Amino acid sequence: xxxxxxxxxxAALAAIWTTAGLAQDVIFLSTQLRPVEEATKVRQVxxxxxxxxxxxxxxxxxxxxxxxxxxxxxKRTISLVGALHGELQPxxxxxxxxxxxxxxxxAKERGVPDALMALGKLGGEQQMYIPWMQATYIMAAxxxxxxxxxAGADVNTLTYDQLKAWAKAVQEKTGKRALGFPAGPKGLMAxxxxxxxxxxxxxGVVSTFKSADAEAMWTAFKDLWQHVNPNSTxxxxxxxxxxxxxxxxxxDHVARLKEALNAAPNDFVTFPAPAGPKGRGFMPVIxxxxxxxxxxxRAAAAGLIEHLLKPETQVAMARELGFFPVVKAELPxxxxxxxxxxxxxxxxxxxxxxxxPSLLPVGLGAKGGEFNxxxxxxxxxxxLRGEAPRAALDAQAATLAAIxxxxxxxxxxxxxxxxxxxxxx
Amino acid sequence: xxxxxALPYLLIAPATIFLIALFVIPLVQTVVLAFVDDGAWSLTNxxxxxxxxxxxxxxxxxxxxxxxxxxxxxxxxxxxxxxLQKLDKGRDLVLWIWTIPLGVSDLAAGLVWLAxxxxxxxxxxxxxxxxxxxxxxxxLSYESPGSMFLAVAxxxxxxxxxxxxxxxxxxxxxxxxxxxxxxxxxxASPWTRFRKITLPLLKPSIQSALxxxxxxxxxxxxxxxxxxxxxxxxxxGEAYAWQHVNQNNGxxxxxxxxxxxxxxxxxxxxxxxxxxxxETQP
Numbered sequence: 001x002x003x004x005x006x007x008x009x010x011a012a013l014a015a016i017w018t019t020a021g022l023a024q025d026v027i028f029l030s031t032q033l034r035p036v037e038e039a040t041k042v043r044q045v046x047x048x049x050x051x052x053x054x055x056x057x058x059x060x061x062x063x064x065x066x067x068x069x070x071x072x073x074x075k076r077t078i079s080l081v082g083a084l085h086g087e088l089q090p091x092x093x094x095x096x097x098x099x100x101x102x103x104x105x106x107a108k109e110r111g112v113p114d115a116l117m118a119l120g121k122l123g124g125e126q127q128m129y130i131p132w133m134q135a136t137y138i139m140a141a142x143x144x145x146x147x148x149x150x151a152g153a154d155v156n157t158l159t160y161d162q163l164k165a166w167a168k169a170v171q172e173k174t175g176k177r178a179l180g181f182p183a184g185p186k187g188l189m190a191x192x193x194x195x196x197x198x199x200x201x202x203x204g205v206v207s208t209f210k211s212a213d214a215e216a217m218w219t220a221f222k223d224l225w226q227h228v229n230p231n232s233t234x235x236x237x238x239x240x241x242x243x244x245x246x247x248x249x250x251x252d253h254v255a256r257l258k259e260a261l262n263a264a265p266n267d268f269v270t271f272p273a274p275a276g277p278k279g280r281g282f283m284p285v286i287x288x289x290x291x292x293x294x295x296x297x298r299a300a301a302a303g304l305i306e307h308l309l310k311p312e313t314q315v316a317m318a319r320e321l322g323f324f325p326v327v328k329a330e331l332p333x334x335x336x337x338x339x340x341x342x343x344x345x346x347x348x349x350x351x352x353x354x355x356x357p358s359l360l361p362v363g364l365g366a367k368g369g370e371f372n373x374x375x376x377x378x379x380x381x382x383x384l385r386g387e388a389p390r391a392a393l394d395a396q397a398a399t400l401a402a403i404x405x406x407x408x409x410x411x412x413x414x415x416x417x418x419x420x421x422x423x424x425x
Numbered sequence: 426x427x428x429x430x431a432l433p434y435l436l437i438a439p440a441t442i443f444l445i446a447l448f449v450i451p452l453v454q455t456v457v458l459a460f461v462d463d464g465a466w467s468l469t470n471x472x473x474x475x476x477x478x479x480x481x482x483x484x485x486x487x488x489x490x491x492x493x494x495x496x497x498x499x500x501x502x503x504x505x506x507x508x509l510q511k512l513d514k515g516r517d518l519v520l521w522i523w524t525i526p527l528g529v530s531d532l533a534a535g536l537v538w539l540a541x542x543x544x545x546x547x548x549x550x551x552x553x554x555x556x557x558x559x560x561x562x563x564x565l566s567y568e569s570p571g572s573m574f575l576a577v578a579x580x581x582x583x584x585x586x587x588x589x590x591x592x593x594x595x596x597x598x599x600x601x602x603x604x605x606x607x608x609x610x611x612x613a614s615p616w617t618r619f620r621k622i623t624l625p626l627l628k629p630s631i632q633s634a635l636x637x638x639x640x641x642x643x644x645x646x647x648x649x650x651x652x653x654x655x656x657x658x659x660x661x662g663e664a665y666a667w668q669h670v671n672q673n674n675g676x677x678x679x680x681x682x683x684x685x686x687x688x689x690x691x692x693x694x695x696x697x698x699x700x701x702x703x704e705t706q707p
């Protein structure tokens with residue numbers, strides 16, 4: 001109990017200290033790397049020797065509130081923000097980010113791919129954030145489940161049909177529904193539909209939303225769901241049910257599997273998400289660094305971005321925290337067990353022969369949340385409430401069309417490029 | 426003279442400023458948020474709210490919870506209050522124990538009940554120990570809406586009956602003993618005395634307790650969230666989801682306005698239904 005109390009007191013003190021914002025300090029506010037151990041690594045390893053920087057963390061929604069509050073108050077305390085692409089997106093509309101075009105040349109020089117730089121424009125002309133680190137989603141399974149793989153199936157090249165057969169076999173042998181998805185209130189299930197299921201079955205996300213392929217996809221997914229642990233609608237992070245043995249096979253963001261893999265690197269295997277008729281959809285996750293307008297210390301924030309993009313810093317991030325470089329950098333071979341599993345899973349995903357990369361939604365502005373809701377509501381209607389796929393898809397397509405019309409977002413990969421707003425066929 | 430006239434205003438000023446800053450201004454801002462879309466007055470947010478997949482369900486769930494939980498709580502609290510009156514010794518101790526849940530935050534209460542009802546919770550352990558079940562039974566998943574509702578209702582009853590009890594005990598203590606003694610002399614049974622004397626004289630307290638409890642019950646959120654996530658949507662939970670997950674504070678504000686309207690309507694209904702004639706009071 002004592003160390004926890006000490007930690008809490010420390011955290012409270014740190015919070016007070018952060019809010020007070022020592023004048024010469026550069027405040028770096030992040031929605032990523034929030035757990036105490038990770039934040040400590042950022043402070044003691046990643047930001048070591050770069051001068052006075054206060055690394056503060058905030059959950060995504062208080063983060064938005066704080067940024068909006070500072071914008072409205074006209075008083076900035078934060079010089080640098082680090083957050084996911086989807087969390088930075090709403091800041092453009094609420095004037096929480098200023099352009100960082102002056103820093104983009106250096107980032108490109110370091111080897112940040114053009115596709116990632118383009119994401120950082122958040123649908124506009126100017127660079128609004130500099131890519132910071134990337135991750136993706138993979139699957140993890142307890143080694144005991146591998147014995148029940150269907151004949152002829154290779155865990156690294158699974159199809160959705162094989163995943164279903166596997167989950168069914170595990171259920172028959174162990175009596176429990178051992179496949180799990182993060183479909184809880186804070187889970188990232190919407191990204192599974194947008195980056196994995198839809199591309200794999202339909203080759204698109206928006207334009208194919210209510211296609212015949214999509215109808216077949218939902219029917220198949222509903223079929224698969226019989227073997228999915230019903231607590232999935234409460235799971236936010238799959239590492240906990242994996243560690244507790246509640247599920248044996250799980251899909252999630254690498255950062256949300258990491259604890260389980262670190263706790264028992266010898267018990268788990270990692271592998272890419274399954275493939276469908278159109279390929280093996282996968283979605284990279286990008287965190288970016290942005291500078292709010294009127295930042296108290298813009299020069300130092302720019303310097304910090306420069307530091308965070310150095311190859312050695314990026315490699316340290318991978319080794320210590322399990323996020324991957326956005327710049328050209330060689331990962332060392334002696335990574336710790338859990339991180340090694342993550343790296344393997346990601347590498348297998350990216351190099352899969354049938355890999356079908358999907359971008360994060362582009363150009364939706366503040367409508368990103370409602371866009372996710374369309375996919376979650378469709379899931380709820382078809383899979384959880386048993387509505388007929390055709391009727392549910394038609395109804396949800398109307399909501400999706402309203403969002404696309406309002407934001408005028410053109411199609412993004414894997415949908416085919418469009419002139420004007422992305423059509424829903 | 427001048428000073429004494431200003432004094433009352435000075436004395437209520439801090440409370441007034443506090444209320445204006447932290448209640449009236451946010452309320453006005455919420456109303457504006459709810460009724461404005463793209464910088465113009467509109468009902469778009471309300472249309473979106475009503476057209477939402479979970480709207481009907483969350484409305485139904487919230488009302489169901491209120492209709493089940495509040496009457497049970499009032500009945501329990503009445504029973505407990507009358508029992509307390511009959512206690513000669515240890516009355517304070519019993520009252521103190523019964524009001525412990527008041528000191529527990531609602532999220533913490535939800536987590537306590539989660540520890541009981543979850544797959545590896547105390548309930549399953551107990552049932553398994555007695556051989557009633559073989560393995561973990563799911564009480565809180567979307568597949569078992571019945572037991573999920575029961576769990577939420579039970580947690581709410583446990584958590585918030587004490588507030589009703591406290592109000593009713595205060596009311597019971599105000600009823601003069603003479604009425605009951607007189608009735609007893611005329612041969613009235615305990616049940617008649619309770620119906621004809623205690624209940625009518627307790628009406629003002631019951632009214633306050635009902636208003637307070639019902640308004641709070643319409644705002645139920647943390648217990649539901651802890652126990653069921655979003656498997657059991659309620660109105661305030663939807664407001665939270667629209668604000669934080671769907672990032673549309675207009676629709677979230679519309680939900681807030683709806684909850685406020687329902688609470689106001691319930692309060693007015695109670696005031697009318699339980700109107701108390703001041704002259705009938707002792």
